[in-house]
Amino acid sequence: MSAIVAARRAQPLTRAALSASEDSRPVRLALTAAALGFLGLFLFLPLVAVFTEALSKGGEAWVAAVSEPEARAALWLTLKVAALSVPLVTVFGVAAAWLIARFDFRGRRLLLALIDLPFAVSPVIAGLVFVLLFGRQGLFGPALAEHGVKVIFAVPGIVLATLFVTLPFVARELIPLLEAEGRDEEEAARTLGASGFQMFWRVTLPNIRFGLLYGVILANARAMGEFGAVSVVSGHIRGLTNTLPLHVEILYNEYRFQAAFAVASLLAFLAIGTLVAKALLERRIGGSR
Amino acid sequence: MTTTRFRRLLAGFALGLCPLAGAQTTTLLNVSYDPTRELYQEVNAAFAREWKQKTGQSLTIQQSHGGSGKQARAVIDGLEADVVTLALAYDVDALHKVGGLIPAGWQQRLPHNSAPYTSTIVFLVRKGNPKGIRDWADLGKPGVQVITPNPKTSGGARWNYLAAWGWALRQPGGSEAKARELVTRIFRNVPVLDSGARGSTNTFVQRGIGDVLLAWENEALLAVRELGPDQFEIVLPPLTILAEPSVALVDQVVDAKGTRAVAQAYLEFLYTPAGQAIAARHYFRPRQAAVAAKFAAQFPKTATFTIDEVFGGWTKAQAAHFGDGGTFDQIYAAGR
Numbered sequence: 001m002s003a004i005v006a007a008r009r010a011q012p013l014t015r016a017a018l019s020a021s022e023d024s025r026p027v028r029l030a031l032t033a034a035a036l037g038f039l040g041l042f043l044f045l046p047l048v049a050v051f052t053e054a055l056s057k058g059g060e061a062w063v064a065a066v067s068e069p070e071a072r073a074a075l076w077l078t079l080k081v082a083a084l085s086v087p088l089v090t091v092f093g094v095a096a097a098w099l100i101a102r103f104d105f106r107g108r109r110l111l112l113a114l115i116d117l118p119f120a121v122s123p124v125i126a127g128l129v130f131v132l133l134f135g136r137q138g139l140f141g142p143a144l145a146e147h148g149v150k151v152i153f154a155v156p157g158i159v160l161a162t163l164f165v166t167l168p169f170v171a172r173e174l175i176p177l178l179e180a181e182g183r184d185e186e187e188a189a190r191t192l193g194a195s196g197f198q199m200f201w202r203v204t205l206p207n208i209r210f211g212l213l214y215g216v217i218l219a220n221a222r223a224m225g226e227f228g229a230v231s232v233v234s235g236h237i238r239g240l241t242n243t244l245p246l247h248v249e250i251l252y253n254e255y256r257f258q259a260a261f262a263v264a265s266l267l268a269f270l271a272i273g274t275l276v277a278k279a280l281l282e283r284r285i286g287g288s289r
Numbered sequence: 290m291t292t293t294r295f296r297r298l299l300a301g302f303a304l305g306l307c308p309l310a311g312a313q314t315t316t317l318l319n320v321s322y323d324p325t326r327e328l329y330q331e332v333n334a335a336f337a338r339e340w341k342q343k344t345g346q347s348l349t350i351q352q353s354h355g356g357s358g359k360q361a362r363a364v365i366d367g368l369e370a371d372v373v374t375l376a377l378a379y380d381v382d383a384l385h386k387v388g389g390l391i392p393a394g395w396q397q398r399l400p401h402n403s404a405p406y407t408s409t410i411v412f413l414v415r416k417g418n419p420k421g422i423r424d425w426a427d428l429g430k431p432g433v434q435v436i437t438p439n440p441k442t443s444g445g446a447r448w449n450y451l452a453a454w455g456w457a458l459r460q461p462g463g464s465e466a467k468a469r470e471l472v473t474r475i476f477r478n479v480p481v482l483d484s485g486a487r488g489s490t491n492t493f494v495q496r497g498i499g500d501v502l503l504a505w506e507n508e509a510l511l512a513v514r515e516l517g518p519d520q521f522e523i524v525l526p527p528l529t530i531l532a533e534p535s536v537a538l539v540d541q542v543v544d545a546k547g548t549r550a551v552a553q554a555y556l557e558f559l560y561t562p563a564g565q566a567i568a569a570r571h572y573f574r575p576r577q578a579a580v581a582a583k584f585a586a587q588f589p590k591t592a593t594f595t596i597d598e599v600f601g602g603w604t605k606a607q608a609a610h611f612g613d614g615g616t617f618d619q620i621y622a623a624g625r
Contacts, residue, residue, distance in 0.1 A: 136367035136388070145367070153368040235368040236353040237318060250354075253487045254326055255515045 050268060053261035065251075065262035073239040074247035075266065077155070081230075081243060082223040085162040089219050093170025094212070098204075100171075101178035112175075118167050126164045127232025130157055153235030158243065161229035166219040173215030177208050209285050217278045224270055244270075314347040315551055320370035322357035322444060322534070323487045324508045328571035329374070335567060336558045340551065348551065356485040357444035364388065369542050371552040376444025378402070378535040379603035390541045404533035405559035406573035409593060410452040412524040413493065413502040413509040420500045424526050425456040428501065429474030436499035437479060438489040440610070440617050444534075445486035449503040450617065451606060452530035455599040459528060473620045494521070505532065507572035510587075531593035534573075 055062055065071060099105075100112060118126065132138050134151040144151060151157045185207070189199040205212075227245040234241045242250065244267050251260035321329055333350040340348045353360065353368065357376035364370045365388035375381050381403075384390045396403045414422050420433050428435050438446040453475055457468035481498060483489040486508055493502035494516050502509070506523075513521050536556050543549040558564045565575040569584040581588070600606035610616045 131366050134367075137365065138367075141367060150367075150369070152366060153363065235363055236355055237351050237368075238353070240351060253323070253491070 047268065050261050050264050053258060054265040056261075057258045061258055062262045062265075065256075065259035066266050068259075070239045070242070071247060071259075071263055071266075074242050074244045074263070077158070077242070078224050078244040078267075078270070080155070081158055081162050082220055084159050085166055085223050086216060086220050088163060089166045090170050090212075090216055092167065093172075093174060093215060093219075096171045097174035097178055100175055102183065115168050115171050118165050119172075123161075123165055123226065123228030124232055127161050127229040130160055130164075130233050134160075152233050153237070153241060155241070157233040158230050158241065161233045162223050162226055165226050165229050166222045169219035169222065170212065170215035173211045173218070174208055177211040178204075181207050210282065213278060213281060213285075217274055220274055221271060224274075225267065314349050315548060316349045316351060317371045317548060317552060317555060318351045318353065318369060319372050319374055319555075320353045320360050320364055320368060321374040322360060322376040323354055323485050324445070324505055324511070325374060325534075325571075326352070326354050327511065328507075328568060328573065331567050331571065332559065332564060335563060336555055339558065339563075340554065346551075350555070356442055358383075358442055364390070364539065369546070370539050371543050371546065371548050372536060372538045372556055374534065374536045376532075376534050377447065377603060378404075378533065379447075379607050380444060381535045381537050382603065384537070384539065390539050391537055392540065395537045396535065399536065399556060400560060401576050402533055403535045403537060404576075405536060405556075405564065406534070406568040406575055408506045408532045408534065408573055409525075409529050409591065410448050410503060410532065411506045411509050411529070412526065413504050413512060414500065414522050414524055416520050416522055418522055418524065422501050422524055425453050425471065425475075425528075428453065428478065428503075429471050431478075433478050433501065434480055434499040435475055435478040435501055435503065436481065436483075436489050436493045437503040438486055439482040439484055442484045443486055443489075445505050445508070446489075446503075447606075447611060448505070448530055448532045450610065451596065451600060452503075454610075455530055455594050456526070456528050458599060459594065469616060469620070472616075473623065476620055506574070506588075510572035525589055525591050528592045528594070531595045533595070 054065075066075075096111065096115060100108060131152055133140055134144060134157065135141050136145060138152075140151075151160070181204075185203050186199050189203045190196075194202065224243075225245060226243075227249075230243055231246055231249075234243070234246055236242060236246065236250070238250070244263060248260050248263050248267070251257075251263060319329060319333070329350075329352055333352070337348040337350060340346060353363075353370075355363075357380045360368075361373070361375060361380040361383045364373060364384060373381055373384065378396060381391075381395065385393055385395060399405070412422055412428075414420070420427070422428065422433065427433065437449045440446040440450045450472060453472050454468045457463050457471045458465070460467070481489075481492050483492055486505060489502060490504060490508055490512050493499050494512050501524075504512070506525075509521075509523050513523060536559065538549070538552040538556060540549075543552045559568065560576070562577065562580060565577045565580040566583070569575045569580055569587070572587070574588050575581050575584065596603055596606055600609075608615065
């Protein structure tokens with residue numbers, strides 16, 4: 001550093017030497033430092049704290065906490081709910097995005113607004129809506145009870161609430177992509193004799209695949225991490241209707257802090273796993289183009 | 290992963306997907322409030338053992354915990370509780386009034402107003418009691434930070450509030466006006482209103498906020514044991530309220546599931562010497578004199594009054610104090 005300063009002193013500076021890039025270097029450094037500092041403070045540090053607390057009583061305690069029956073049941077339920085809801089919102093998202101980007105019809109704007117609704121509505125309200133619909137005193141409650149079908153305070157209710165909160169992710173990711181893409185390539189495929197499905201599979205899908213993947217990842221992350229809506233419809237029956245986030249809260253409230261953070265770290269692992277899966281998939285589908 | 294384990298996982302998955310799949314063992318669901326988590330873990334294990342010996346039937350007892358009012362609401366909305374074990378009779382009463390799930394006279398079906406154990410409201414203070422808090426009047430003094438949950442959502446908080454009110458009424462020269470004044474001053478001293486008892490305990494104990502926590506005696510004893518006998522002290526006020534957490538079986542659910550007999554036996558177990566001893570071990574005051582005598586050191590004697598004596602029952606107390614526009618709303622709005 002001092003060598004550079006010395007060299008500069010030796011050579012009188014011209015106006016040109018103070019070029020844009022040279023001048024903005026401190027700014028760039030400051031921005032980078034701010035961004036990294038912010039990430040470190042609000043992302044990395046909490047993550048480190050979770051893992052430190054999770055391992056505060058050693059690896060054995062961690063294993064014990066995540067392998068006790070209630071934790072396993074919560075993990076299993078979380079995976080099950082994600083496995084059921086993510087494919088559904090993916091199919092819905094692709095269909096809705098396609099409809100909105102490719103066709104002009106009455107109610108198109110209304111459909112767009114409806115897709116955004118789960119983003120705007122508090123998850124707690126989302127949960128309560130399902131209680132109002134399917135609860136014992138709700139609209140469909142008596143009919144469901146007559147047939148012995150349980151929705152609220154059982155797995156179907158949790159899946160419904162998760163569907164509600166994850167609904168916009170895939171559609172919202174795809175609509176701008178499909179709109180930017182335009183219809184030209186698809187129309188070309190059709191004139192060359194491709195069936196509708198062939199066109200979708202060979203032309204549309206490859207074009208939107210990264211956006212689709214990103215939407216699915218986001219939906220999956222939300223499905224596994226959702227707390228508010230699920231908390232309302234879960235009923236909190238231990239070992240039965242508690243997802244991982246709910247189980248973390250229970251452990252915390254029972255003064256079992258290390259176990260709570262161990263299960264939280266399990267959630268973090270699920271998230272990391274999803275990101276790794278995304279990276280692998282990106283590489284594979286990226287290479288086949 | 291071995292194939293059999295994988296198959297079992299698949300089977301579990303299939304079973305989990307259809308909640309109606311046949312259950313060989315009997316299951317009971319006990320919907321309870323926050324501070325009874327540890328109590329019912331032990332009760333359930335003991336009762337399941339006894340039931341198996343008596344009848345040969347395997348029994349699984351599931352638990353759900355949360356704020357008392359919220360839990361009652363969930364049962365009304367369809368959470369299929371065989372039994373409820375809640376913080377106060379008012380919340381169980383909601384199952385009758387709003388839900389129509391139990392008959393009106395539910396409280397007379399079991400001894401002692403259907404409250405197999407009792408508790409009381411105590412003060413948890415920091416070690417050495419630096420603010421010198423001894424009695425209810427001390428809570429209203431300036432500079433004392435009081436932690437209590439919100440009486441609108443928490444059963445425990447309603448006991449706290451009514452304990453202070455009832456104490457003021459019973460002082461020499463006590464009147465409604467004086468009681469209202471004390472409770473107003475106490476709530477001016479509250480920096481955080483959590484929604485449930487456990488939340489408030491965590492605020493006081495974990496986050497270190499406040500000088501005194503108004504808590505169930507059982508919750509205070511548990512917090513001291515779990516989180517540091519060297520950090521906290523329990524102050525038992527000379528006069529406080531007798532809290533009677535109520536239990537009931539939910540007629541509509543047990544009749545639909547065919548679990549009435551076992552649910553009834555479960556609640557009766559709470560009144561047996563074994564059940565009473567478990568309650569006492571988890572810091573609830575037992576009803577049975579013999580068991581109470583054994584745990585006398587744990588539960589110092591104090592003068593108590595009941596809701597019925599001072600407020601004419603929960604329905605009246607609820608309407609006057611915690612309904613919309615009731616005294617709590619007035620006090621709290623004025624204090625802000």
